[in-house]
Amino acid sequence: MSKIIAIANQKGGVGKTTTSVNLGAGMAALGKKVLLVDIDPQGNTTSGVGINKADVADCIYDVLINEVDPQDTILETQNEGLHIIPATIQLAGAEIELVSMISRELKLKKALNAVKGNYDYVIIDCPPSLGILTINSLTAADSVIIPIQCEYYALEGLSQLLNTVRLVQKNLNPHLKIEGVLLTMLDARTNLGIQVIEEVKKYFQEKVYKTIIPRNVRLSEAPSHGQSIITYDPRSKGAEVYLELAKEVISYE
Ligand code: ADP
Ligand code: MG
Numbered sequence: 638m639s640k641i642i643a644i645a646n647q648k649g650g651v652g653k654t655t656t657s658v659n660l661g662a663g664m665a666a667l668g669k670k671v672l673l674v675d676i677d678p679q680g681n682t683t684s685g686v687g688i689n690k691a692d693v694a695d696c697i698y699d700v701l702i703n704e705v706d707p708q709d710t711i712l713e714t715q716n717e718g719l720h721i722i723p724a725t726i727q728l729a730g731a732e733i734e735l736v737s738m739i740s741r742e743l744k745l746k747k748a749l750n751a752v753k754g755n756y757d758y759v760i761i762d763c764p765p766s767l768g769i770l771t772i773n774s775l776t777a778a779d780s781v782i783i784p785i786q787c788e789y790y791a792l793e794g795l796s797q798l799l800n801t802v803r804l805v806q807k808n809l810n811p812h813l814k815i816e817g818v819l820l821t822m823l824d825a826r827t828n829l830g831i832q833v834i835e836e837v838k839k840y841f842q843e844k845v846y847k848t849i850i851p852r853n854v855r856l857s858e859a860p861s862h863g864q865s866i867i868t869y870d871p872r873s874k875g876a877e878v879y880l881e882l883a884k885e886v887i888s889y890e
Contacts, residue, residue: 639796640761640890641749642816650792651767651786652821653656655679655856657762659875660782661860663883665718669757672711675724676745676774677764678731683723686714687863690725698728700748701735701773707748715868717792720756728770730815736770742769742809746777767801775805780816785837787823787830787849792840816889819882821850848882850875 644653644660654677661671675682676697680690693712700722708878710722722741735741745761753759761774775781781802785791818841823830838845851855857877861864866875 639753639756639759639782639848640708641753641778643761643771643781644784644888645763645771645775645781645783645798646783646794647767647771647798647876648786652684652784652819652850653677653765654762654764655822655860656782656819656850656879657682658685658860659856659866659879660883660886661719661760662716662867664758664887665809665880666867666880667883667887669708669718669887671719672732672756672759673714673719673721673747674749674759674761674774675721675874676728676770677724677762678726679764679859680724680726680728682762683721683725684863686716686719686721686865688712688721688723690830694723695835696725696727698725698731701728701731701744702738708751711752714865715863716865717818718860719865721785731841732768732770735773742772742776743747745773746810749777763853767797771801772805773811774870775802775811775813778810780814782819784819785833786821789834791833791837797820797831801812813850815844816846817886819850820845823849823851824857836888846882846885848878848885850878850882852877 695710853875855870855873859869
């Protein structure tokens with residue numbers, strides 16, 4: 638059985654893309670077959686696994702808007718077992734173009750239904766908004782992972798996200814669950830991080846992953862080399878924690 642997980646938070650810079658790429662790569666390193674789906678027009682997951690966007694023929698945009706067969710858009714990455722449906726800046730137009738389409742919220746679900754059987758996990762990297770692309774992702778997903786940055790105002794904006802999750806559960810996808818809440822970019826040298834951890838745990842309780850992602854400079858370098866942390870620096874703290882997270886997520890099957 639395959640599981641579709643959306644990585645969502647409408648705040649930018651909280652670690653959605655870093656988590657999509659490295660959780661996916663971690664799962665693949667553990668022998669799982671994983672499909673990344675980049676549904677952010679910025680295409681950072683796409684470039685983050687070493688794909689030159691200029692070379693992409695058809696991307697997720699063509700799947701959503703032009704009914705291109707999703708199978709024909711899947712590319713391999715340097716990580717064995719890790720594939721991707723890429724995104725390019727073309728996707729920026731989709732928010733508007735989808736508005737007038739029939740079953741516009743169901744486009745991604747339909748597309749992934751056709752390919753998910755080949756994978757253990759499908760991981761969708763959402764854009765930093767609660768627009769139609771994120772709604773498509775939550776509608777297609779079995780569950781959602783919410784990354785939260787260990788910073789001031791960590792919980793700000795979360796009520797809108799949780800409200801969107803509830804609306805999708807009610808109207809489009811009653812099966813959608815919150816898979817887990819992931820604390821990211823912890824700076825162990827400050828007390829602030831500890832306070833944020835306590836605050837988030839009070840709010841989400843057992844939904845918070847035991848694995849907490851610290852700030853690690855290798856994690857921020859890896860994308861510019863077009864690599865996951867698992868191939869870029871397998872001995873780094875970043876690789877260690879994302880492998881740990883992969884094990885934790887897999888264990889909650
Ligand atoms: P989002 O997809 O939510 O916008 P990103 O994953 O792109 O967030 O992360 C924002 C920035 O922070 C990126 O430059 C990324 O490389 C960096 N970053 C993310 N997680 C970490 C981490 N644990 N340690 C250091 N840098 C990180
Ligand atoms: Mg991103």
